[in-house]
Amino acid sequence: MTRHAWSERQLLCDELERVGPDAPTLCEGWETRDLAAHLFVRESRPDLSIGAYLPTFAGRLEREQSTLAQGDYDALVSRVRAGAPRWNPLSLPKVDEVANLVEYFVHHEDIRRAQPDWSPRELPEELQRALWAALRRLARLMFRSSPTGVVLVAPGIGRHAAKLPDAHGTVILRGDPAELVLFAYGRGDHAEVQFEGRADDVVALRESRLGLG
Incomplete structure (x- = not known):
């Protein structure tokens, strides 16, 4: 099974390391440190990520995610690179591919295209077709x-x-x-x-x- 989502995760983390914690992204109000914190919380802190859907918990999500963003950046990127913990269904390759391909592709480009020297990547046809299939679903x-x-x-x-x-x-x-x-x-x-x-x-x-x- 080709794991495009895993490849995009690794490339995104490479980019996070290349540009550092204070680089801009296309996510309004977020620097790279904030994006890394979001990705970690999404997979590893369901007690916090629920705040993205329930307003009652939104304040706690914002506070805790901000604290993570201001912490050890290299360690945070390493945790994102390692993937979801084993208890999370996202750690299963097939689930990861369906649920994370677009997530990591888009956020990878959120970093790349916010930089002044960006240019489109030449993507393999297999990845383009996988993105097309995901887009049709969504x-x-x-x-x-x-x-x-x-x-x-x-x-x-x-x-x-x-x-x-x-x-x-x-x-x-x-x-x-x-x-x-x-x-x-x-x-x-x-x-x-x-x-x-x-x-x-x-x-x-x-x-x-x-x-x-």
Whole structure:
């Protein structure tokens, strides 16, 4: 079994080590130390990560995650690199691949594309196809807030209707699966995609809040 999620995790950690704890990311308000703390909490501290879903616990999550971010950065990155603890189902390779591929790919690019010298990576076709499969599963959720219809086109790979029109017409988004994933996750300003549709529809899509938020 090819473990794209594990490879992206290792590359992300390489990047965290390369740029250091105080580098910017595309996650608003987070430096690299904050992103590393988020990734650790997500897999290893369910008592804290519940705060991402239940407002009652949000304050504790923010405080404890901030404390982790201000701690030993190298140790924190090493813990992220090691993967989920054995008691977590995310430690199982098949679960890791389904649940973490997009998570680690997007956050890897959150670091890379926040740096002044970034350029798109040339990804192997196998990884692009894995990202396309993940995007097809998640597209309806990611584009649920779009006021336009959305059709995703990955040349040479596939086409997928992500959302029916609402207040506007339909926009075709064209690009490599990796770039379409980034757009779907709210990184539109840093995703290399092409738009086909009426100008007002394109503007409406670009201004909508996409992703899990």
